[in-house]
Amino acid sequence: MNSSVRETAESCKRASRTLAVSSSERRSAAIRAAAELIEQNRSSLLAANAVDLDAANQMLASGEINAATFERLRLTDKKLAEMTRSMLAVAELPDPIGRVLQRTELDADLVLEKITCPLGVLAIIFEARPDAVTQISALGLKSANAVILKAGREVERTAHALVEIIRRALTRCGLPEDAVTLVAGRESIQQLLGMSDIVDMVIPRGSKQLVEFVQANTRIPVLGHAEGVCHIYVDAAADPDMALAIIDDSKTDYPAACNAAETVLVHEKIAETFLPRLAEHLSPKHVKVRGCEQTRAILADQPVEAVAQSEWQTEYSDLVLAVRVVKSMDDAIVHIHTHGSLHTETIVTQDTSAAERFLAEVDAAGVFHNASTRFADGYRYGFGAEVGISTSKLHARGPVGLEGLTTYKYVLRGTGQLAGSYQGPNAVPFTHKKLPID
């Protein structure tokens, strides 16, 4: 094992202890200082990025990376401005650490508090995007977590330059520079994934393949950017105009997003009239419709491909929409539970009781009535910043804000109480009185 990755991780762990007891003001100041230094060092950052871009040009030529990756890699003045703007926004968010979630008097002079605290060390494994460095560092510092960044080879020089600046800002604000560290080399991924004694959470940022590789190769909890196979169920009692607008927005606003819709389920009662309107509406938007047998029969005069069975589980991330006619809302829910990714599911209907049943029965991170699936997003939900969207049910579900980077501990303040006094024939009773939390 490369001892330097281990040593880097250990120094990051030590820094995390200092960070955990640092003040919110100091951590926010470090984020602001880093943003300022980035502004001041734009030219050297662009120069570092130029070296990465040169190498990436060759990878592009050899087909190792594609044009989209190349574009994500490129730093511009506009991108730098967006990065620092977003860091400053994180600095302004309320402190997620030290919040009292519960306060209970167990007995006189024996008070239990449940308070939020940082997870400790976050390992972020990312590809291509330089803004992952600034965003995760800002979110980490705000939540008092130290971070170990593992950048993809294609973005290594840029990441290194950014991390050096952030570390300078940490030192300037009296925080340990090892709170933000960078490790290099493909083999360091496996090493990080094996350090369950040091790393408290892994956040993979990149391709679906990367996320799946990380999930399959570690016992450390993974906060994965989710796959999204989101559905829109158009009920018999739907307002068809509203349904068209919601499908349009959910599919075309940003097809590559995980909260874009992949499948529309249409109640058979309105399929005959609704499907031709849907096809007509989507055609000028260049959305390709693929259909079940019944959909294809209704749209017989149009070039609608059949949906393969496996496709119902496919995240197209493209202007392609699968359409299925269902006999009932129950069938729609069974389809969603069978093929969905538990991400975000919408019902379009004017029938409130049908809507409420859908919202109650569907098991997903987001269940929406008469709204676009695209609202499933930390910014739109009002969280200020987003770490990612989770389709896991544990710890954090749906869009994850700073809260997802925290845990809690129970603090008990006593005056010498013994558990033995509260049991047996002469047991002192607990008071278990809820106290105000401020």
Place this chain on the structure above:
Amino acid sequence: MNSSVRETAESCKRASRTLAVSSSERRSAAIRAAAELIEQNRSSLLAANAVDLDAANQMLASGEINAATFERLRLTDKKLAEMTRSMLAVAELPDPIGRVLQRTELDADLVLEKITCPLGVLAIIFEARPDAVTQISALGLKSANAVILKAGREVERTAHALVEIIRRALTRCGLPEDAVTLVAGRESIQQLLGMSDIVDMVIPRGSKQLVEFVQANTRIPVLGHAEGVCHIYVDAAADPDMALAIIDDSKTDYPAACNAAETVLVHEKIAETFLPRLAEHLSPKHVKVRGCEQTRAILADQPVEAVAQSEWQTEYSDLVLAVRVVKSMDDAIVHIHTHGSLHTETIVTQDTSAAERFLAEVDAAGVFHNASTRFADGYRYGFGAEVGISTSKLHARGPVGLEGLTTYKYVLRGTGQLAGSYQGPNAVPFTHKKLPID
């Protein structure tokens, strides 16, 4: 693969859908009905248990199980009464499902709610204890989760008889009987651990070996009963009488518990006077002290064995206590972070600012000042019922009540809103107004 285990799990998943939308009243009624039926069927339960005991007698003779396991297996009238009493207590707890955790107006007529909901299907793998069946079934039903029970071979007949009764109670209350299911056979463990598409959480109940096996062999989240290597730090400013009483209670009240203390760290300033008193105090309690070099030097006239390096990480689960002299509180904290299990750590001191620093800096599920480690317990914390104690930082940390068996979903109710309207040059602003949650 044994298709019947898969089929059982699938029917349990279907039942979980019904349970998820059932009323709290109905689920609590089913728990009460099950308790009543257990009361009424005591003799047949004891008869089933007698068959298990007969077989267990042979396992005992062949050394396959030990006397403690045999005792845990034995059902008695008293144990049955305790089981039903505890079920009725769970039935009385507040409904953990459907609680609104957050309510936000995103815009006019676009309201987001974060509400608690069940995880879905819990798989419980347990050994010996018949009360695991009733306790987990009650906690599962209360939190609207379906449960798959995998009983150890030694308790299979008893578990089967109990599950049959609980299923009758479910039917009687209009709930699907498959909400509580039992699978048998050692090979079914591997099968359950592979069903990440069906099982939402695994709860191993039994030996440390069992818990570790489960953790190492599944990608399903595991709520493990924790290992506890808990410390008591006796500060230079400790009240020695209080320290003795707290150490005594933490060690001797129930040495096999995970919240029992294993190691005492004593500040060197008071070690010379405190350690002889500690040895004197513990000797009549049959607690064997093992010490670091300095401890052994101070207690030179006593038979104090040396602590092996690996022992600092050992959960003795017995009347054995490791003692170490430390130069400072910082050294004590480093020792705890190096060797502890992040379970529960206590400082004994009259110096409030030292105490507050310890509470802030120590990274553990429970950090206590002047109180016994034995308070780390769901009942003592006032949770009503306990699923277990978690030393994981994610999802649930410390004693876990019903809340640990829930997740949440985001419910968004709109009137046709599109994400596209809230972005770009003519973006409608979000209101992001916090609404009262009742």
